[in-house]
Amino acid sequence: MNRSLEMLFILFTAITVLQTVTGVDIFETERTLYNGFSVLRTEDTDEPLIEAIRSSTEVWKVTVDNATYLDILVKPELQNMIEQLLNCANMSYTTLIQDLQKAIDLENEESDEVAVASFKTSCATTSGMSWTQYQSYDTISSYMDCLGSQYGYIAQLYTIGSSSEGRPLKVIKIGTEGRGQRKQSIWIDGGIHAREWISPAAVSYLLMELVENTNTHSDLLNQYDVYVMPVMNPDGYEYTRESNRMWRKTRSLNRGSSCRGVDPNRNFGYEWGGKGTSQDPCSDIYRGSSAFSEPETQAVRDFITARKRNIKMYLTFHSYGQMVLYPWGYDAVDHRDENELDRVGRIGSRAAGNKYTVGSAAKVLYPAAGGSDDWAMSEGIKFSYTIELPDTGSHGFILPANQIIPVSKEALQAVKSMADSI
Numbered sequence: 001m002n003r004s005l006e007m008l009f010i011l012f013t014a015i016t017v018l019q020t021v022t023g024v025d026i027f028e029t030e031r032t033l034y035n036g037f038s039v040l041r042t043e044d045t046d047e048p049l050i051e052a053i054r055s056s057t058e059v060w061k062v063t064v065d066n067a068t069y070l071d072i073l074v075k076p077e078l079q080n081m082i083e084q085l086l087n088c089a090n091m092s093y094t095t096l097i098q099d100l101q102k103a104i105d106l107e108n109e110e111s112d113e114v115a116v117a118s119f120k121t122s123c124a125t126t127s128g129m130s131w132t133q134y135q136s137y138d139t140i141s142s143y144m145d146c147l148g149s150q151y152g153y154i155a156q157l158y159t160i161g162s163s164s165e166g167r168p169l170k171v172i173k174i175g176t177e178g179r180g181q182r183k184q185s186i187w188i189d190g191g192i193h194a195r196e197w198i199s200p201a202a203v204s205y206l207l208m209e210l211v212e213n214t215n216t217h218s219d220l221l222n223q224y225d226v227y228v229m230p231v232m233n234p235d236g237y238e239y240t241r242e243s244n245r246m247w248r249k250t251r252s253l254n255r256g257s258s259c260r261g262v263d264p265n266r267n268f269g270y271e272w273g274g275k276g277t278s279q280d281p282c283s284d285i286y287r288g289s290s291a292f293s294e295p296e297t298q299a300v301r302d303f304i305t306a307r308k309r310n311i312k313m314y315l316t317f318h319s320y321g322q323m324v325l326y327p328w329g330y331d332a333v334d335h336r337d338e339n340e341l342d343r344v345g346r347i348g349s350r351a352a353g354n355k356y357t358v359g360s361a362a363k364v365l366y367p368a369a370g371g372s373d374d375w376a377m378s379e380g381i382k383f384s385y386t387i388e389l390p391d392t393g394s395h396g397f398i399l400p401a402n403q404i405i406p407v408s409k410e411a412l413q414a415v416k417s418m419a420d421s422i
Helices: 003-021 048-054 076-088 100-107 123-127 137-150 198-212 214-221 234-242 295-305 338-351 372-378 401-421
Strands: 038-043 059-064 067-074 093-097 155-162 168-174 184-190 224-229 311-319 323-326 357-360 383-389
Touching: 038 076, 048 059, 048 076, 067 076, 123 137, 137 155, 137 168, 137 198, 137 234, 155 295, 168 198, 168 295, 184 198, 184 401, 198 214, 198 224, 198 311, 198 383, 198 401, 214 224, 214 401, 295 372, 311 372, 311 401, 323 338, 338 357, 338 383, 338 401, 372 383, 383 401
Parallel strands: 184 224, 184 311, 311 383, 323 357
Antiparallel strands: 038 067, 038 093, 059 067, 155 168, 168 224, 323 383
16 A cells, blocks of 8 residues: 555545544533643644544644644644654644643632732622632623722713523723813623633723722723623533633524533624635534624624724633734735734734734634624724734643733733733
């Protein structure tokens, strides 16, 4: 058997076994454990082997130091096979995470970092909020309620809708008198993707700083009102805490399917249903039955649309990869304001320690239609960015809680620098 035929045979065997062993229901059990799951990193390639693997498990693309890699989630029963196939294809790889469940078990151990003094006398004490651990949605929600009550002169609390499972969708507007009625604003959200825990943690930290340490940030708040929504997908977020740490989507019911949820970052209305989306309700990138099919994306759409004439910048926080991405994401096409978007993105990266790759989302990563940043841009919000928080893969989505405060501080500096630059 010649080499080419041998590779084709191995590839065929891989596809057959992968599709048999790995069913779409692995993410739908009552309590999903990841004992023995690993995460492998290999080179970014168009090899048919990668497409076979991608069809049966999750593969994440990451750009690090201008090089692109693929991180592969591997079930223990497929570990040897995938490693052998990568070797046969002469594709080098490294193991980023040896046992995903062990990483999950250790992730939320409380950090011993000294808390900011205001934590002890603020709404954090009242609500049980802290940034030395990842907090539940109820705790984050209670913290926001307290801010709206105790700091009503600068913090206005909105409930803009309800999630599929009935959780309130909350936004806080932080604003000083500043420039009065003509004052422009900035929107910041987090937690669109459920498993990206560092996002709600960092965005709620920004909220704490802007409300409870207002005098420190008067330069920003005198110029802009800031709308902050720490958790856009509360149902999915709570599901990651209770049942499946790696869940990504919402938790809505899909008619005609036993698989639940929609990827909210494929559900926004601009170029909805295009590249990088799926019609399969069992897919992690399921776009939904229609644009804005989810109550969460509808609520954000309606709230922003009513205020878009005054919104100067849209920032949505995700993880992981350490990237500052701007439109377009739906396809690798040029944007007329690309140079200006790039300039501001690089200012944010420098403020965060020059750790972030900056570029157009589809060019740096891959095309993905229906994203919130593309939609915001299409609504006339020129400075629209997705910020992928740390790290670059050593922990991936399972970033230890002791990283919350340092990551959040960097994010705050990036936001302030980007706002000042526009």
